[in-house]
Amino acid sequence: MSTTIQTTIIGTGSYIPENVISGNEFLNSTFFENGNILEKDNSEIIHKFSEITEIVERRYANSDQLSNQIGALAAKKAIENAGIDKETLDYIIFCHNFGDIPLNSNRTDILPSLASKVKKLLAIENPDCVAYDVIFGCPGWVQGTIQADYFIRSGDAKRVLVIGAETLSRIIDPHDRDSMIFSDGAGAVIFEGVSSEEKIGILAHKTETHSLNHGGLLTMGKSSNPNEANGNSYLKMNGRKLYEFAVIQVPQVIKKAIDKAGLSIEDVNIVFVHQANGKMDAAIMKRLFKLYGSDVVPANLVPMTISWLGNSSVATIPTLLDLVLKEQVKGYKVKKGDVAVFASVGAGMHINAFVYRF
Ligand SMILES: CC(C)(COP(=O)(O)OP(=O)(O)OC[C@H]1O[C@@H](n2cnc3c(N)ncnc32)[C@H](O)[C@@H]1OP(=O)(O)O)[C@@H](O)C(=O)NCCC(=O)NCCS
Structure with a gap:
């Protein structure tokens, strides 16, 4: 059997926002469909929503938190969990879709990239740690991981941090009942290349x-x-x-x-x-x-x-x-x-x- 480089998980972390948003939070919403206010009672809409999606609660970030900040919180935990020196990261890949959206702004801020902001928040000095973002819809984190796998298996990178973080609560339409699906959160995983004969x-x-x-x-x-x-x-x-x-x-x-x-x-x-x-x-x-x-x-x-x-x-x-x-x-x-x-x-x-x- 020959030895090849394989991409393994060595640390994980997540940040689950503290604000629990139950269905009741939407009792006073005004929902529209096809230009008209929905006739149904909101409690009925909320109940139906949970029935068809299985979603009972969701989480929203604190009003002063941005995506890059909750991403950094998850990343910090992943680094601690992996027990590695943060300066040994070769890449930080931050997967998101809307960048940072300050509360009530409805505006995306993606400059510099959220990965760069995280690198700064983590105080990583090493210029060889390359930080960039991936925009790939909800499958962004899986795609970022696939990119990490290519970097690692090529031998070019040893350790890659892949973050997925989003504050969807800032970009949803309060008048659309489908908005009740969406929530905020952040997760991060550190991948490392290992030389192994085993397929892992x-x-x-x-x-x-x-x-x-x-x-x-x-x-x-x-x-x-x-x-x-x-x-x-x-x-x-x-x-x-x-x-x-x-x-x-x-x-x-x-x-x-x-x-x-x-x-x-x-x-x-x-x-x-x-x-x-x-x-x-x-x-x-x-x-x-x-x-x-x-x-x-x-x-x-x-x-x-x-x-x-x-x-x-x-x-x-x-x-x-x-x-x-x-x-x-x-x-x-x-x-x-x-x-x-x-x-x-x-x-x-x-x-x-x-x-x-x-
Ligand atoms: C949006 C979604 C919840 C709607 O559910 P659905 O079962 O397709 O809804 P339908 O349009 O067929 O309507 C079925 C019933 O649910 C109601 N309904 C539809 N959307 C609703 C909502 N968001 N909240 C409450 N009730 C809803 C309809 O009024 C209808 O009620 P009725 O039976 O009393 O007439 C569902 O289609 C869904 O989850 N789709 C996938 C979304 C997804 O994956 N998004 C993210 C991708 S990253």
Whole structure:
């Protein structure tokens, strides 16, 4: 057997904002659809929302916090967890979509890059630590990880910090009931190249971009409130079409990644899937197993945080990973040798997945 460089996880960290936003926070919202105020009672809308998404609560950052700051908090924890000297990082890849958005500004600030801001906050001096951002919809963190894997396997980098952080609460339309899906958060993971004969770490990955027919499913757009004349743009989605797209396409991309790793679904012990709608994830898993001719999705395969964390976009998967590795998701524990699948879907429309052996 020959020795090759493999990309392994050596530390994780996350920052879960303290502000718990329950459904009740939307009781006084004015929701519009097709230009008209929704007739239904808000308590009924909120109840229906939880029923169709499994989201009960979400988290919003403090009013004075920016994405780069919560990203840095998660990164600091990951560095501590890895027990490494921060000056030994070769890359900081910060995955986000909206940059820093000060409260009530509806304005993106991405200069300098959030990765540069984190490097400054962490007080890393080494100029050989290259810091840049990745904008790739919700699958940004998975894509940043795939880039890290290329850098590491090329031998050019030894340690890479990949952060996913977002403050979606700053860019959602308060008059759109779909906005209740979104939340804020930050997760960070440090990858390290190890020379090994064993096949460990990232085994394979697959990414697809479906822009031509599906690029319009998640875009920026006007408020649902036709009377709003402030010119602001908000995060808008065609939820139903997005759901249909994800349920059909995501299982296929996951299977392609598993095929590339030379494995089958029975080899997979845990699936870290992007969390935008609990029911959607269940449907994705059902279809994935169908692709392997099975009608049964085993219990305790897919850790879920959606009920209390909502959809924090790029932060979702690294936060979930951090919580599982620290045994904070009931019923889930990872041991050496376990095979994991990481998969995400989002604006682009992008879908990606990688297979990892712990
Ligand atoms: C947005 C989403 C929650 C809507 O759910 P849905 O089941 O597709 O909604 P439908 O339009 O078919 O409507 C079903 C019912 O839910 C209601 N409904 C739709 N959206 C709702 C919302 N956001 N809140 C409350 N009720 C909602 C409808 O009024 C309808 O009610 P009725 O049965 O009483 O008439 C769902 O499509 C979804 O989660 N899509 C994926 C979104 C996603 O992945 N986004 C992020 C990607 S990174």
